[in-house]
Amino acid sequence: MSVLVRSAGPADFAAVARLTVAAYEADGQLKGETGYGVVLADVATRAEHGDVLVAVDPVTDAVLGSVTFVLPGSRYAELSGPGEAEFRMLAVDPAAQGRGVGAALVDACVARATGLGCSAVMICVRDGHAASAQRLYQRRGFVRVPAKDWSPLAGVDLLALRLDLTA
Incomplete structure (x- = not known):
């Protein structure tokens, strides 16, 4: 599937919110969560503190997926250190999964980090969920960094995961 990755604009925010929450729900990541769905849906705030990118169908401009790209010290950065970039909240519309949308978003984040002269890109994935996402990252060269594993809430x-851009 051919997709175009571009910066999200305010006109995209409702679609990004809808598909992000739907993707996380479909993967079981919002079961028992209190409040994270609201954070995922607040695309305007994410756009204020990072770069929200969207993967769109090049013909219809329909939003198929999104990701938030951030630098260390920004509101949504969790793992990145000096000289590193990070991406968060990568989500693909459940109807578009398996078509290369997630890969296009990861590649766009890596290209952006490379263009900024970053030494690495960081991402975290929930243990026990999104095995396909972990495989996607591993195929692109991301490796586990157990020393940076963490737990924001019990359970x-x-x-x-880290991709070294200096090699």
């Missing part, structure tokens, strides 16, 4: 274990 929510996040695994750190």
Whole structure:
């Protein structure tokens, strides 16, 4: 599937909110969560503190997926250190999964980090969820960094992955 990745504008925010929450719900990541769905749906705030990117159908401009790209010290940065970039909240519309949308978003984040001269890109994935996402990251060269694994809430274990851009 051919997709175009571009910066999200305010006209995209409702679609991004809808598909992000739907993707996280479909993967079971919002079961028992209190409030994270609201954070995922607040695309305007994410856009104020990072770069929200969307993958769109090049013919219809329909939003198929999104991701938030951030730098260390910004509101949504969790793992990145000096000289590193990070992406968060990568989501693909459940109807578009398996078509290369997630890969296009990851590649766009890596290209953006490379263009900014970053030494690495960080991401965290929830342990026990999104095995396909973990495979996607591993195929692109991301490796586990167990020392950076963390848990924001009891029962929510996040695994750190890093892609070295200096090699």
